[in-house]
Amino acid sequence: MSGIDGLVAGVLGNPAVPGEVLLRALTGELGRVACNGLAEATALPQDVIEVMVGHPDRRVRMALGGNPHVDPVQRSRLVADPDRVVAARTVDGKRHPDGDPRPLPDDGYARFLSHAMSAESAFGDQMLTRDEVLQLLLSSGDTPQHIYRSFVTRPEAELRLTACQWWENLPFADRVALTLDPVRRVRGRARRKAIEVRRCLTDIDWTPTNRGSESAIYNRLLTRADAERIIWGEAPPHYRYYAAGNPHLPADLVAVLARDLDPRVRYRVSIRPELTEDQRAAIDYEVPAVEDLDDAIRYSPRPPAGTPDEWARSAHPGLRRIAAGSVGLSAESRDALAVDSDLGVRVLTCRHQAGVAPELLLRAYRDFRGRHRSRLTWRPGFPTHGLARFADDPDSGMRELVLRDPDAPVDVVVGLLADPERRVRAALARHPAVPVDRLLVLLDDAELGPDAALNPALPVEAMHRILDAAGVPRGA
Structure with a gap:
């Protein structure tokens, strides 16, 4: 077999893996790569989650805390883990493949902050300092803005000091509260920050390399x-x-x-x-290409006047792009933007608006070649049936879509296992139409073995044999 850790990771991330296999795996010593499989698993049963929450290996707990497919309520059970690395992974886990934030419950963030600032979390061989753990929270794309603002009213002076970092984004009342804080260090920092920001926002540094002004x-x-x-x-x-x-x-x-x-x-x-x-x-402007589906904010440096529906009717593609990513867009405007002449408008509409027709989601995916293209395949309504017709498409991204077609003919799926693009080969190794005998042979393939282990058609006994090879005892 190919690298055993890779195969175990595939089994643990297999969407059809039964709970008995997962529980058996958790009785053994899992390597880092194998734990990555748990971190990607799309449907962990509740009894398996219970074992992972209390597992002695922090890598297993990290896998649960950072798994974007697990309910945030379940993940938040690890925010006060004695190991800071586990707690940090829980608040700064991997982004869900659809790109939408999956924030923890508010009380989960509150418990995390209390624990991170407590003496109890500062024991043992810690890989992260308290400040580094907090920085991971602040840099997480899933953390809601109101959690940052809550630092102003936290009982820990260190967190109120941290709140001064984003002084310009705080409401006026919060800034006043910090300048009057009962702790001298906090109010001193706040007052210095107020002076610093006023100076920075009125005095311009004309140094050519300076970005601070x-x-x-x-x-x-x-x-x-x-x-x-x-x-x-x-x-x-x-x-x-x-x-x-x-x-x-x-x-x-x-x-x-x-x-x-x-x-x-x-x-x-x-x-x-x-x-x-x-x-x-009247302006000779050039509309920039949409290069990243997660980077739409740059099209709106300031909110334009009007409503999303008014922006949607603008002759300017930039305003229509802003409308495409806005909340409150009417169904009529959404449908118009989904067939817009501008590619950026179309793909941003598909990325952010619910209810777009399946064929338009597919069109946007076909036309867009930028980063995070795959986000579109996670949108509700993205088509599945009939995608086998793209098996010979010159675009490898279109050939990958054959994986999503449950009716793809066996010969088409097997043929794509020899595709010149590795990503296509890997995707089709996960298609359940791969014959079982071919699937078992693929487990020995150094390149495609881990992907074959992810195939939902893999027999349960084959999963157990992989765990046998990894040294995990049966019946433990």
Whole structure:
């Protein structure tokens, strides 16, 4: 057989693996790769979850805490794990394949913070410091914004000190509370931060390599002299890009930037909220390509005026893209955007709006070649039947879709096991139409063995034989 850990990982992540196999595996010593299988498992039974929560091997608990397919309520049981690495993995687990956040319950974050700041969590051979654990929470894409803001009212002074880091994003009342905090260190930090931010947002560093004045250029009321210095080329070129989004910029200087040589600057001007449709149309802007389905926020540096349905009717593709990723879009606007002439509008609509027709989801997937393309296949309604027709498609991503077709002919599936692209071969090794005898042979394939172990058609006895080879006793 190929690497035994890889095969065990495949078995443990197999969508059809029975609880008896999982429980047997958990009685043995699992390697890091094998634990990765548990971290990817899509349907862990409750009795298996119970064993994993109390498992002596922290790698098993980490696998549960970081598994994006497990209910966040179940995962949150590990937020106060004695091992900081387990707790950190729980709050900063892997993003679900559909890309949507799966936050823990609020009380889970509260328990995590209490435990992370307590003395009880600081024993043993810890791989992460307290500050590093907190940083993982702050950097997690799943953590809701209101959890960060809750630091202001936490009883731990260290967390209130941390809240000062995002001073500009705190409500005014919270900033006042921090400057009046009963702990001198906190109120001192808050007051220094207030002064620092005021200075940073009003004074501009003209050093060509400096990036620290971006917020000042983008947000604050610039003096006429400073604005002209930026726009007439006496400042670092990237400053014009940030000035193009400044809401206080005088109209005559906005008009200058609308003719800027840099297409990024012209585009940023073209989506300023105060412009009319005619004014937008008069700008020679270039709409940037959508390169990453998880990066739509950059199309909306400031919310435009109006409602999502009004943006959806704009002649400007940038505003329609903003509408495509917005909450509150009507079904009528959604349907119009799903067939929009702009690829970015279409794929962002499919990525963010529910109820898009299956054939339009498939069209968006076919047309889009950027990062996180596979997010679209997780959208509700993405088609399955009939995908075998793409077995000979020149696009390897389309050939991969054959895996999703439950009616794909056996000869088509077997043929794709020899596809020139490894990703296609690996995908089709997981198709249940692979004949069992061929599947068992694939287990010995150094390349495709772990993928064959993920195949739901793999006999249970074959799963047990893999555990035999890994040294896991039967009947334990």
